[in-house]
Amino acid sequence: MNLIKLFSGACVALAMVVPVTSAEQAIIVLDGSGSMWAQVDGTPRIGIARDTLSEVLSTLPGELELGLMTYGHREKGNCGDIELLVAPASGTAAAINAAAAKINPKGMTPLSDAVRLAAEELRYTEDAATVILITDGLETCEVDPCALGNELEAQGVNFTTHVLGFGLTDEEGRQVACLAENTGGKYFSADDGAGLVDALGTAVAEVAQAPEPEPAPVEHEFNLVPQAVLAEGVPYHNELGQLVWEVHAVAATGVGERLQTEYDSGAKFNVEPGDYYLRATLGGATVEQKISVGDGELAEPVVNLNAGLVKVRAVTSEGEVPNSNTQIRISYGDDRSTEFGEGTFRLPAGPLEMEVTHDSVIYTEEFSLTAGEILEKDINLHAGFMEATAIYAEGVDVTSNQLRYGLMSARKSIDGRREEIDVEYDTSAKFYAAPGDYILKTDFEAVSVETPITIVDGERLDLVVNLNAGVAAFTAPGVERMAIYEAGLGIDGTRREVTTKYDVEWQYAFAEGDYVAVGQFADDVEYEVPFTVIAGERVEVEVSEAAAAAAGIAADQPASSAPAAEPTEGKKKTK
Template sequence: MRFVRNFLLGAVAALGLVLPAVAAERAIIVLDGSGSMWAQIDGKARITIARETLHEVLSTLPDDLELGFMTYGHREKGNCADIEMLVEPATGTGAAIAAAADGINPKGMTPISDAVRLAAEDLQFTEQKATVILITDGLETCEVDPCALASELEAQGIDFTTHVLGFGLSDDEGQQVACLAENTGGKYLSANDGDALVEALTTTVAQIAQAEPEPAPEPEPEPVADYNYKPTASLSEGGPDLASDNADLVWEWYKVAADGSQGDYVGTDYNSDFEGSLEPGDYIMTASMGYASSSQPVPIEAGKVAEPHFILNGVILKLHPRPSEGAEVDDNASIEIRHAGEYVTTNYGDTNLVVPAGALDVDVSIGAATVTRSYDVAAGETIDEDVIVGVGLAKVTSLYVEGMPVEADIFIEVFAAQKAIDGGRKSVAYQYGGDLDFELAQGDYVAAYRLGGAEGEVPFSVKTEELTEVAIVLDAGILAVTTPGDKYVEVFGAAKSIDGSRKSFHYGYGPDVQAALPAGDYVVATTIGDAVTETPVTIKGGERFELTVEAAAGKTK
């Protein structure tokens, strides 16, 4: 990853040497500071990757670039007005922007549209040329249409442009924010890891910082054609050309590096009817739909139209997860897809994806119930299947005694009833609370509970499409001990074992120690100074026993 970043940064520096010096544009970077930026990519939080990217990319900027920095969702949860300009546009702000990004603590909403509008207004976009670079890992959550906003800003601005860097967005999600760029003449770039984000931001900022001056007007040659390449793609060799008018089919093109490998990024476009123009030269193009893709060299020659065809070797996977026969599709069902043993993606609910052909394994989960489907599919084929997971509902209710529900956060863990050869059992699911629902596959289970010193197990069975009510009656009460200061308290069972020891049920430090205990006799041992006070108590189911230990050793009440 470091090699790729250094290579890209070097490329930007090289641009600064070969292009003529010009007056820099004014621009603002808007960084997503919403709570979703804590999600991880390859074990590292997205906000951390974004911070590192800003440090590396901005360290190479020209001193005369006027650049500002704005964020949103970083101070409050649920507040669509939580937008803040952290660094006003000025020259030499690279270090200040990187430092400001280090201080962002993601936590709130994603008011993309209002943030872009405020950035445009700060740049006086109705009076002069202005550019906004939006880095986001989520979609608009504040009920403003980003597409309509982009059209409005384009109509009002002198020369206003928004570039959007979609960080960790799926293709479908990317298209919901790409219009911010497309409607203002900007670019939408997708980045799914740190390397890709460095590349996308480097490309975008370099275009702003190193824009070539307007050349002297020259007579335009007679156009040979409106375009010089028109690509097509199919899922399989000999299969029909793909038709796409919803940005499902994506074209990306790159320059060819000196060693013949993929070099600098050139552009991206969408849909099957795309027609484009490139400077004559050698390129590497990639066609992709969903998770199937294909790349090949494409030479562009003056006066000719290149018509490359791409074979994606993909299949259409349509899966409809249902808890039982005849039930509605579960929108919360998790569908994990692997190709040749390698993870591809996880989708939720009704699924319609293009994935690579070959050996596919799919885990479909509803609650704690999972079924696995395996397929060996040839390119161009379609799998369209209802996946019946077979789910029943276990409703677990916890009571101190009959008629007295547990309101505290009792811990419930569900295990498969059958034990392994070593005596252990497989953990299936767990939750906290006195009234819980577990979606489980048909079978036999054990609900293990623990609340303070009260613990035990309750066996139960689940059947598909049926509700199983599981009542856990603790036959327990509450012991509340008050001590003078932070004294150590430990609760033992009154009965001693054959070796004279007693079972410890709970311990803690005063002045207030409270525990749920099964009905029975106990000894409360309190350490005050060098003295240990032992007080016998009896706990009754459904009742509260309050004990105050005084400072003088040996005195209780």
């Protein structure tokens, strides 16, 4: 199914959200962010949205109370760019079409605030209301959609949100699905392929409490009733997870166009007599079976999923609860499934590879799953936790978020190097690591400190890294280049260069000690100014002719200038 058909079907489903009464209203929140210019088969997503809305709205009853809201359509970078284009009312089809035609995607994705504003517009704390969010991206404005779903559910009279995601990965889908699920709605992904439109139509019809159609005569109600088993003698039931049934046409190359979709046990189809492919999908297990439906006959094929379940619960150490940052990935063949902290995997029988990771800690296991089997695995990563913060000196914190913390192996390789295991960039660093000895290398501007540490299984280490450093602030009017050197000479008789800058004013952190600032000015004139950095303190350094003279150091002159005075101690060579 292409996305144009999918979008059209989704909009048809949206019309089912609100019954044709004044008891409930609905607002469609249509993504107007910049990503809606992405193309599908050469057509921008926003164009598909406009065309399908126009087609579907023309079929809606005039008394349907429907509104339209969008976001990100007026300016870039503004999380408040949300606008109710059409207030919910009956007979709004033409107004919605006209408003959608003017949407010019360009900005952010404040989907959570948009849903909140739509709910408030519908007076969700007083009346039954439904919001339908259509988005091709995730929240970009630092609002938690899961928390919003809980809030709207708690405060609403009978409030529901449905979320339709386009082009989202499984992980991205989880980040917005909770907005629907926490309000009693459902999340559907365009990338699921099979049955998305039919499933959304079924879900919103239930919410709308639309009157059920008159039952058709029994002989015409259905003629295909499939059954599924996990394995021979192990029947499938709904508690094992959602089972997706698809009926496909038979094509010259095999499985053809999808014709119908149903879910879970008790699926029933009414199809024309003929040959079909029946596809059953449970999680990562998919089985296709060719079937025939005779004229006036009831077909009841049994599909063996040849699948099992793996329930995994992973913790960083004994006594801890599963952490959502712990990734559990199980690979089977060329495919893989991922959960976080804990989860149930529905997979085809056969060899499996599991990898559980949290920061630098990795656990791997290879095992086999038998059809019909339900495996339970409790994984303990046996990790310890460390949080590190840095100070200039006792009582003087480093508040910059530009620190680099590198967790390195304590042992050096044969060439004298240490392996960097993990890295964090922020004011502080948090690491989970396997038990053992490490070196924490803390880098901040011109300062670098290595601290030996030991990580213990299940224990927390709070580390304060004393940089034994201060800050030097430089002013050098007219300087073209400034180099900072350690004051002392190395074994080869030269000074080690610490850093080089090209700014007139700047500041930097240095380890406590003596230094020399060498400023290069126009016509290759240089001035040297010595300075001392004291841990936890700030020193102001002026690099100029006057400052160099005050320090007893004469300026270097270019070769074309008059001979300089006899050099004093610390004077640089004439260029």
